[in-house]
Amino acid sequence: MINLIRTALMVFLLVGCTSAKTQSMPYKSWHLGFSAPAYMEVWIETADVIDIQGQVYRRAMSGVAALLTPPNNSGDPRGWPKRAGMGGGKYVTGADLPKKIYVRWQSLVEPQTYKMVIDIPEWTREVMRKEERVFCAFDGKVITDYREAISIRLVPGGIAKVWVTGPCLNPIEVTMVKAEIDPRGPYEGKSGGKHRPLSALSKAYVEKFGVPYESWE
Template identity: 75%
Template sequence: MTNLIRIAVVAFLLSGCISAHSQSMPYKSWYLGFTAPDYMEVWIETADVVDIQDHTYPRAMSGVASISTPPNNSGEPRGWPRIAGIGKGKNVTGADLPQQIYVRWQSLVEPQTYLMVIKIPEATRELMRKGEKVFCSYGGEGIVGYRDSIGIGLVPGGIAKVWVGGSCLTPIEVMTVKAVVDPRGPYEGKAGGHHRPLSEVSKAYVEKFGVPYDSWK
């Protein structure tokens, strides 16, 4: 093997090591999830992520948020949960920790289309990097856990609350964000102003009780 080939191989291996350790987090991927209160259905058109390496991940999440729609109006949509769930979502594979998250969604009970940019501060990323000793009942022993998930709660009126959490760790609320109305309407104006339909069970609740906007202030 010539010196030139040796140098090329070493450079390749070093670049692989650098790439493998370039992420600033102690796990392979983090999770992005969304929730909505009972009956307050939302449709996420897109959630795009920009990580701290300035790499963009379009449509890191889209579709429905985690929600309950109990029959006979027996649910309770009012107020924020005492302990938030991370919600329905996906792992943002290949990304470093987030710098910002762009979300455009439809609030189906209003109906209205909102958009916002969630700027993730360094303090939140530090929470996601920090390992904590925790006892998981299903494992029967203590482990080092990480808050490797971001949960975003979306409510009518365009308010979003953000938590970070992880397996066996209590979620921590990190911020509240007020979105703006997208004047283009649903799907950036490409749907003729037509939002996705509200389910019959949610429609029945809203027609009887209305939308409890004041409970999410």
């Protein structure tokens, strides 16, 4: 019996070591973040991740995307950011680097429900594994940093732009994806066609200026 327990323990330890070695990134987890232009509110129903080991992480992110809604219509939603941030999101704990990201979201200013699959190319994962020495303004010193974040910008019309970035490193554009309309509507057809409500500030902006679709083409 004692020998059986010892054998089981050894197998457990070997499996644990093998699992640890198969993770291909030099940090424990990577960040999945979302943003939207000023006033162009988004509700993410789900963002599911498939990593390079083939594991699926459902609802790795959901909820609101980061955006600004300054008063008096003083914000400007037009165009893509000159320097994309990490966006609002979460660290995908337990996952290896991403292979595919499935996103279903509500664009509240339209309103419309979109879905898409983002393929993450191998060169992006190589960038995420590469350490770089960089001066970080947050610390005020030179540090070793990684581009450990996938940042996704969602805009009206179902367009998404994707960057790989890090806390102190410049973002690198990965791809731009045109989503398709989900014919089921919001919440996979379970809400009777009702989208989440738009905030008063965003509603006031859209009523006055409309949605600048052409600025994201």
